[in-house]
Amino acid sequence: MLTINDLSLRIAGRLLLDHASLTLPTGTKAGLVGRNGTGKTTLFRAITGDLSAETGSIGMPKNTRIGQVAQEAPGTEESLIEIVLKADRERMSLLEEERTAKDPHRIAEIHARLADIGAHSAEARAATILAGLGFDAEAQKRPASSFSGGWRMRVALAAVLFSEPDLLLLDEPTNYLDLEGTLWLENYVAKYPHTVLLISHDRDLLNRAVQSIVHLDQKKLTFWRGGYDQFERQRGEQMVLQEKERAKESAKRKHMEAFVERFRAKASKARQAQSRLKALEKMKPIAAVVDDTVTPFAFPEPVKTVASPIVAMQGVSVGYEPGHPILKRLSLRIDADDRIALLGANGNGKSTFAKLLSGRLKPEAGTMTVAPGLKVSIFAQHQLDDLRPEESAIEHVRRMMLDAPEAKVRARVAQFGLSTEKMATPAKDLSGGEKARLLMGLAAFDGPNLFILDEPTNHLDIDSREALIHALNDFPGAVLLISHDRHLIEATVDRLWLVRDGTVSPYDGDLSDYRQQVTGGAADRRDRREAEKVSKADKRRESAQRRAALEPLAKQIKATEGLMERLRKRVDAIETEMAAPSLYESDPAKATRLAKERAELNANLASQEDIWLTLSTQYEEALAE
Numbered sequence: 001m002l003t004i005n006d007l008s009l010r011i012a013g014r015l016l017l018d019h020a021s022l023t024l025p026t027g028t029k030a031g032l033v034g035r036n037g038t039g040k041t042t043l044f045r046a047i048t049g050d051l052s053a054e055t056g057s058i059g060m061p062k063n064t065r066i067g068q069v070a071q072e073a074p075g076t077e078e079s080l081i082e083i084v085l086k087a088d089r090e091r092m093s094l095l096e097e098e099r100t101a102k103d104p105h106r107i108a109e110i111h112a113r114l115a116d117i118g119a120h121s122a123e124a125r126a127a128t129i130l131a132g133l134g135f136d137a138e139a140q141k142r143p144a145s146s147f148s149g150g151w152r153m154r155v156a157l158a159a160v161l162f163s164e165p166d167l168l169l170l171d172e173p174t175n176y177l178d179l180e181g182t183l184w185l186e187n188y189v190a191k192y193p194h195t196v197l198l199i200s201h202d203r204d205l206l207n208r209a210v211q212s213i214v215h216l217d218q219k220k221l222t223f224w225r226g227g228y229d230q231f232e233r234q235r236g237e238q239m240v241l242q243e244k245e246r247a248k249e250s251a252k253r254k255h256m257e258a259f260v261e262r263f264r265a266k267a268s269k270a271r272q273a274q275s276r277l278k279a280l281e282k283m284k285p286i287a288a289v290v291d292d293t294v295t296p297f298a299f300p301e302p303v304k305t306v307a308s309p310i311v312a313m314q315g316v317s318v319g320y321e322p323g324h325p326i327l328k329r330l331s332l333r334i335d336a337d338d339r340i341a342l343l344g345a346n347g348n349g350k351s352t353f354a355k356l357l358s359g360r361l362k363p364e365a366g367t368m369t370v371a372p373g374l375k376v377s378i379f380a381q382h383q384l385d386d387l388r389p390e391e392s393a394i395e396h397v398r399r400m401m402l403d404a405p406e407a408k409v410r411a412r413v414a415q416f417g418l419s420t421e422k423m424a425t426p427a428k429d430l431s432g433g434e435k436a437r438l439l440m441g442l443a444a445f446d447g448p449n450l451f452i453l454d455e456p457t458n459h460l461d462i463d464s465r466e467a468l469i470h471a472l473n474d475f476p477g478a479v480l481l482i483s484h485d486r487h488l489i490e491a492t493v494d495r496l497w498l499v500r501d502g503t504v505s506p507y508d509g510d511l512s513d514y515r516q517q518v519t520g521g522a523a524d525r526r527d528r529r530e531a532e533k534v535s536k537a538d539k540r541r542e543s544a545q546r547r548a549a550l551e552p553l554a555k556q557i558k559a560t561e562g563l564m565e566r567l568r569k570r571v572d573a574i575e576t577e578m579a580a581p582s583l584y585e586s587d588p589a590k591a592t593r594l595a596k597e598r599a600e601l602n603a604n605l606a607s608q609e610d611i612w613l614t615l616s617t618q619y620e621e622a623l624a625e
Helices: 040-047 080-086 089-100 104-116 119-132 149-163 179-191 203-208 228-263 270-282 350-358 381-386 393-398 406-415 432-443 462-474 486-492 511-519 522-533 536-549 551-578 582-586 588-624
Strands: 002-011 014-024 029-033 055-059 066-068 167-171 195-199 212-217 220-225 311-321 324-330 339-343 365-370 376-380 450-454 478-482 495-500 503-506
Touching: 002 040, 014 040, 014 055, 014 212, 014 220, 029 040, 029 203, 029 228, 040 167, 040 195, 066 149, 080 089, 080 119, 080 149, 089 104, 089 119, 104 119, 104 551, 104 588, 119 149, 119 179, 119 588, 149 179, 179 203, 179 511, 203 228, 203 486, 212 228, 220 228, 311 350, 324 350, 324 365, 324 503, 339 350, 339 486, 350 376, 350 450, 350 478, 376 381, 376 432, 381 432, 393 406, 393 432, 406 432, 462 486, 478 486, 486 511, 551 588, 582 588
Parallel strands: 029 195, 029 212, 066 167, 167 195, 339 478, 339 495, 376 450, 450 478
Antiparallel strands: 002 014, 002 055, 212 220, 311 324, 311 365, 495 503
16 A cells, blocks of 8 residues: 655755655554654655655555645534535535436446445434534534634544545544544544554554554654554564674674784684684674653642642532533542542533632632642643743743742753753744643642643653653642543543533543443444434424435436336347348348347446446435435
8 A cells, every 4th residue: 555665854954764664555554653853744744745755755556545634624614514525525526417417327327436435324424423523413513613723623634534535644633632532533543444544642542543553763664563562562672682682793793803803913813813804894783772761751849738638629610601600519629649630521621620720710609628828730732822932941931030040940941851952942943742841841830739731742752751651650749630641541640530511520430431431332322312302203304305315316217227128129129130040141240230239238238237226225225214
């Protein structure tokens, strides 16, 4: 399916891939991993033809359809379902041609192709994808312009999934998803019928949705079979073996060099010395293992210890408009050393709850008791826009340490995990991961007693996520986590709270239970509930509408039947004429022409019978739905 041969890519003078090669067979589902900045997204641009290679080539079968999420989210007045349906260009083109086509043969071909690509079920498939990404039936009918940028990106993802390309390229698709959407996408990718190349730093997604890993490291591409955990184990074993071989080779080389140096001048040993000298020249040095260590995170301890409970709620309601609470009946307690993760789909109120804890929203009803001197800090991805683009990390920190000497300011920036050269770089020129480190360090600057993190891993690579896990586990204060990264949740928290149905309550199960709850039969139960709401009158009306919609198909079936009947009559007439023995004696050339015409008619008749069977089956299935 995808063949990369001797590929070199350069961006702004920086070499990202150096004579790299890779082969992905058709149907492969692979995760593309590597440190941030190594060139993963650049490789995608080369595959789609948006970037020219310095050397080498990228090959795919002719007419391969490549799909990736549009960089700009749709913001038109079209409904979400319309936007997704339009993503299948072949279907839209066939439907448009169907309205104007006159030739019965072409109409038959159109209907046959529509049946092949499942056009009759297109709307149901589009609705299922949108539902999986968090849009209910009502939301699917709303215009895209009524949604925020993050939700629009989900629509863009839904559109590319619906178009079902031969090669699906997904670049960090979970960045705009909640845990529920991530779980749904995981199942979808695992069952996707074509080739997938997925850039992600979500360890669980890479373990469950793909069966192979492509590692971009040291400007080369290496293919590994298995999920991410298997890749990590195999690569670790390979690195150990490589280092052992290098040490062994180094010792052997030193021994040979010592022999040559000692005996090169002696006539009796000159021949052996010369032989070892030639062997030395032929020995290819084994490369040293290069495994860049990631800079750790470091969060300061709370300046003042507060007694538990640090927050206690009884019957609390909170919202943005008086009399219209988003969350109510909140009766919860947070202790000084709690580790809590919030579960629940986006839009259910997780961010509202975080704002309540941070003091940005006040309770409308009930009582909320906060420990004296409690310091709460919050990190959220949208706050990246609050960084001063022209100021460096040092300048950001100096605002918070006005009287401190330069050395202390730099030492504090170093705790954020930013390298020396990045400390003086303007925020606008930092990578997403570097900005996240800066903002996270600023959020926790004063040593909070309660640290709230809302999707902290979106711009962090896998190694940086592991560093964040260690930092959170070392942090002595309380942590409230909102994240779609299951590995982060499982490694750092000990309590799960579910935000659903306008309230927040403890969840008794673990993430495996929640995954089963979200993915196991939820869609079937929802469909049954919706079906029960449909009255008999609605069913009769739907049946009449379905028959009306199928009228063009019924006409085509009838036209095909008429054409088949005319073909049969002509075949019968030819056979009657060819049955006369005198024909072969008086006009053998005519007999040959008739035989040829009969063969062509029979072939055409067989073709029309296939078309009729396809159309009839499609008609019956549509009526039965």
